[in-house]
Amino acid sequence: MSATISTDTELAARAVNVHKVYGTGDAQVAALRGVDVELRRGEFTAIMGPSGSGKSTLMHCLAGLDTVSEGDVYVADMKVNGMSDKELTSLRRDRIGFIFQQFNLLPMLTAEENILLPLAIAGRKPSPEWLAKVIETVGLSERLGHRPSELSGGQQQRVACARALVSQPEVIFADEPTGNLDSRAGTEVLKFLRDSVRSLGQTIVMVTHDPNAASYADRVVFFADGHVVGEITEPTADAVLDMMKKIDTVEKVA
Ligand SMILES: Nc1ncnc2c1ncn2[C@@H]1O[C@H](COP(=O)(O)OP(=O)(O)OP(=O)(O)O)[C@@H](O)[C@H]1O
Numbered sequence: 141m142s143a144t145i146s147t148d149t150e151l152a153a154r155a156v157n158v159h160k161v162y163g164t165g166d167a168q169v170a171a172l173r174g175v176d177v178e179l180r181r182g183e184f185t186a187i188m189g190p191s192g193s194g195k196s197t198l199m200h201c202l203a204g205l206d207t208v209s210e211g212d213v214y215v216a217d218m219k220v221n222g223m224s225d226k227e228l229t230s231l232r233r234d235r236i237g238f239i240f241q242q243f244n245l246l247p248m249l250t251a252e253e254n255i256l257l258p259l260a261i262a263g264r265k266p267s268p269e270w271l272a273k274v275i276e277t278v279g280l281s282e283r284l285g286h287r288p289s290e291l292s293g294g295q296q297q298r299v300a301c302a303r304a305l306v307s308q309p310e311v312i313f314a315d316e317p318t319g320n321l322d323s324r325a326g327t328e329v330l331k332f333l334r335d336s337v338r339s340l341g342q343t344i345v346m347v348t349h350d351p352n353a354a355s356y357a358d359r360v361v362f363f364a365d366g367h368v369v370g371e372i373t374e375p376t377a378d379a380v381l382d383m384m385k386k387i388d389t390v391e392k393v394a
Contacts, residue, residue, distance in 0.1 A: 152311040152343035153179040153202050158211035171197040173366035184337040184344045186354035189363030195347045199313050204228045216310050233262050237304030237312035241319040243296045245288040252284040255302045266306050278302040294325025314346040330356040351380035
């Protein structure tokens with residue numbers, strides 16, 4: 141099954157018949173077995189599925205952090221597979237934002253310095269209007285001079301979100317962004333991600349195990365055993381939970 145057909149210009153990223161095999165011989169694992177996914181611009185997509193179903197592998201292939209065994213991956217109209225190391229580095233630096241479960245902030249830098257670091261490395265400066273808008277959306281204006289150790293987990297993750305947003309990437313990939321947060325801080329971050337799609341027009345792809353987190357997305361794409369097995373638009377947590385139960389039952393029977 142593939143997830144919805146759109147025209148190329150509406151797409152922030154896509155996978156076309158992607159296969160990924162790890163290892164060789166007896167140790168071979170087919171992590172992706174013919175995945176077709178389209179990620180539309182200005183949309184918040186959640187990717188869900190049982191452990192080992194291929195969610196992180198797909199995200200890593202889309203972001204150029206891992207190579208595909210077969211098929212094609214695109215960010216906007218740029219084909220990612222086949223890029224040189226240099227091209228991949230500039231793709232990841234200039235066109236893609238990342239948010240990780242562990243925040244990955246540099247402890248010796250202030251919140252503001254962390255937010256600006258990727259642009260500083262690229263030798264770029266954000267427009268002051270955009271920076272102000274991102275900081276306002278993130279709700280951190282009072283905390284910009286603080287180091288990560290002086291911030292709560294939720295605040296640290298919001299700094300990481302601002303860092304991902306500030307370069308206005310084509311797409312932000314978030315891998316379990318609320319996995320290390322309590323439910324209040326998790327909700328803060330999810331609301332922020334939701335807002336950055338709605339008011340800043342950002343495109344976000346989030347891998348999660350949490351049906352409540354997925355309910356903040358515009359669309360949920362479900363994986364099982366290296367395939368896309370379904371999708372729900374305008375999801376509720378209950379609808380997501382029902383779908384996960386169905387997938388679990390099918391997997392157990394298979
Ligand atoms: N570097 C690797 N070498 C070998 N096998 C791998 C590697 N990375 C992933 N796999 C295997 O590929 C399959 C898919 O893994 P992946 O991490 O994409 O699943 P996932 O859906 O993200 O799981 P989880 O929800 O537990 O994070 C699994 O069977 C995993 O063991």
